[in-house]
Amino acid sequence: MPETSRPAHPLSADEALRFTASRATETTFFFDFDGVLSPVTDDPDASQPVPSVLGVLEELASRVARVAIVSARPVSFLRSRFGSLEHVDLYGLYGLEVWHDGDVVTEPAALPWVPAMAELAERAKAELPQGVYVEYKRLSVALHYRTVPHLGGEVERWGHEQAERVGLRIQGGRMVVELKPPVDQDKGMVISDAVLGAGCAWYFGDDMSDIKAFDALRAREAVDPAFFGVAVAVANPETGAEVSSAADLTLDSPEDVARFLADALPVLAR
Structure with missing residues (x-):
């Protein structure tokens, strides 16, 4: 018999x-992508999903109403994986950007910012020290300092200066500063x-x-x-403690996520 009253948190x-x-x-x-379905890598372009996760996601999609990946990566990158x-x-x-049923839809309010992002990426490559990886995503620019962590403060300062100069928003992350259009999303x-x-x-x-x-x-539960709703954190040495404190459950790694989902499939088939 289906359960009718939802479990209480923590669970x-x-x-x-x-x-x-x-x-x-x-x-x-x-699912987020980096750090959840794929290990975080020094070279963002080299990131690949954990091999076993592809089949698990497809099988999961046949057991539930919907499966979606919500990432800071562009849809073009997600489609390549x-x-x-x-x-x-x-969701890129x-x-x-959203890819659904064979079509990609871009938020119209973000499109006028494409030239500014291209200019910003070129400026970052020219002005930031060697070792900082500049990831141009058409509608955002991410400044990765994973391989040069001692430059984190300098990258942070430069990013905030450019955000103020151009009128952009800042998104912090794991050894990265990302500049985005001032669009509510x-x-x-x-x-x-x-x-x-x-x-x-x-x-x-x-x-x-x-x-x-x-x-x-x-908020939806409220x-x-x-x-x-179930919030699941994936452990990491940089932001893991804060993310875990906001979650219901914590898994150890992307490989652990794939194993967790594989073990969940028989339960969801009942």
């Missing part, structure tokens, strides 16, 4: 999965909109931007007693 993984199984047809699973998956939606650039807003028709949702994240997604699940 165990078994409790969360059993309740989710009782309403799988109205459940969405959301998950193009073989037929039933997984992609914190939701400024983040992972929390993506989740808030996406769960309006859902009865249950899980979100897996590892970084500061993912806490907004966790908060969106909590206004809808029938909704059940």
